[in-house]
Amino acid sequence: MTVLHNVSLLPYNTFGIDVSTEQLVEVKPSGSGSPASRYAHAIEELYEGRMFDRPYLVLGAGSNIVFTKDYHGTVILMSKGGVNASPLGEEATLVSADAGMLLDDVIQWSIEHDLYGIENLSAIPGTVGASVVQNVGAYGVEAKDVVYCVDAYDLKQKEFVTLKAEECCFGYRDSIFKHNPGRYIVINVSYRLFHTFRPNLAYQAITSLPHSSAIELRNAIIDLRWNKLPRPEVYGSAGSFFKNPIVDDATYNALLDRYPDMPRYPGNKLSAGWLIDKCGWKGRSVGRVGVWPKQALVLYNLGGCTGAEVFELSNAIASDVKTKFDVALQCEAIFVD
Numbered sequence: 001m002t003v004l005h006n007v008s009l010l011p012y013n014t015f016g017i018d019v020s021t022e023q024l025v026e027v028k029p030s031g032s033g034s035p036a037s038r039y040a041h042a043i044e045e046l047y048e049g050r051m052f053d054r055p056y057l058v059l060g061a062g063s064n065i066v067f068t069k070d071y072h073g074t075v076i077l078m079s080k081g082g083v084n085a086s087p088l089g090e091e092a093t094l095v096s097a098d099a100g101m102l103l104d105d106v107i108q109w110s111i112e113h114d115l116y117g118i119e120n121l122s123a124i125p126g127t128v129g130a131s132v133v134q135n136v137g138a139y140g141v142e143a144k145d146v147v148y149c150v151d152a153y154d155l156k157q158k159e160f161v162t163l164k165a166e167e168c169c170f171g172y173r174d175s176i177f178k179h180n181p182g183r184y185i186v187i188n189v190s191y192r193l194f195h196t197f198r199p200n201l202a203y204q205a206i207t208s209l210p211h212s213s214a215i216e217l218r219n220a221i222i223d224l225r226w227n228k229l230p231r232p233e234v235y236g237s238a239g240s241f242f243k244n245p246i247v248d249d250a251t252y253n254a255l256l257d258r259y260p261d262m263p264r265y266p267g268n269k270l271s272a273g274w275l276i277d278k279c280g281w282k283g284r285s286v287g288r289v290g291v292w293p294k295q296a297l298v299l300y301n302l303g304g305c306t307g308a309e310v311f312e313l314s315n316a317i318a319s320d321v322k323t324k325f326d327v328a329l330q331c332e333a334i335f336v337d
């Protein structure tokens with residue numbers, strides 16, 4: 001295992017924040033067999049290098065993270081690894097992918113192998129590991145709908161574990177991994193995908209997308225997504241910066257009385273983008289951080305911004321939403337200091 005010292009994290013976070021980490025190591029699977037056997041050597045090396053004796057951070061594609069200062073510890077990068085398929089009954093196949101793979105690559109691979117059910121998540125940035133930590137979701141599908149099990153190293157019990165989907169306690173952008181920060185290193189995720197393509201067009205924005213094949217639907221979703229979000233090669237961002245807030249009945253009904261056309265989701269979930277937009281933030285910027293003109297839920301880097309600037313803008317937005325709607329916004333992105 002190679003340990004790098006004083007490394008810039010600029011290439012490792014999609015917001016494009018230029019901080020450094022004291023140490024950086026890459027975890028690579030080796031050999032063949034189960035995920036546990038392929039990652040055993042790498043985990044041993046992390047222990048031998050005393051990587052867990054000081055602060056550490058497991059990083060996927062860095063697409064949901066905002067560094068507010070230099071990291072005084074070790075950043076552990078999960079290397080790309082691979083993907084394979086195994087039969088699961090007559091209608092489905094298990095697609096098992098290593099944590100460091102990009103989720104979008106797994107989606108493309110699955111469609112090429114005539115396996116379906118995950119295409120609505122096309123173009124979500126981030127890795128397979130992050131897909132379960134965050135329970136990522138878009139266009140009516142969440143990772144939890146297709147996750148069969150997750151292989152992880154449990155630093156508390158000091159053993160490899162396989163968690164079934166129901167043991168992962170998935171919720172809206174939530175999971176057991178989020179509730180136990182630092183406890184699990186996700187190494188592999190198995191998705192249950194189907195041999196028959198059944199397009200899921202229930203989400204309002206995609207009801208009329210072309211869907212004669214999974215690849216056609218995937219491409220249409222990719223276009224739709226990139227039409228609304230900043231292109232990563234041009235502007236840094238962390239995708240949706242806030243979660244859509246879930247409120248109590250009284251708040252929900254009071255808001256609906258005031259704003260009958262307000263967009264909303266089942267389960268008293270509101271649209272954070274709409275709330276922020278209504279506060280007049282869309283297209284505005286403070287210093288080197290802006291609110292994306294086509295989707296107010298997205299904060300972006302106008303060039304060379306710091307994590308502190310992102311923090312300041314996100315606080316100003318949350319404070320305005322609280323004042324105008326009495327709704328507390330929570331960040332989906334994670335600040336790391």
Ligand code: EPU
Pocket residue numbers: 137138139140203205238239240242243244263271272273274277282294295296297332
């Ligand atoms: N809206 C506004 N103004 C805005 C933004 C949105 O009025 O500036 C309105 C839209 O017109 C629409 C509603 O709010 O009526 C919802 O907007 P959208 O369909 O864009 O969905 P969202 O709730 O803002 C969520 C996810 C996205 C995901 C989309 C599509 C969260 C936090 N975000 O956004 O996820 O792609 O649905 O499924 O749940 C991500 O996680 O990075 C992400 C982009």
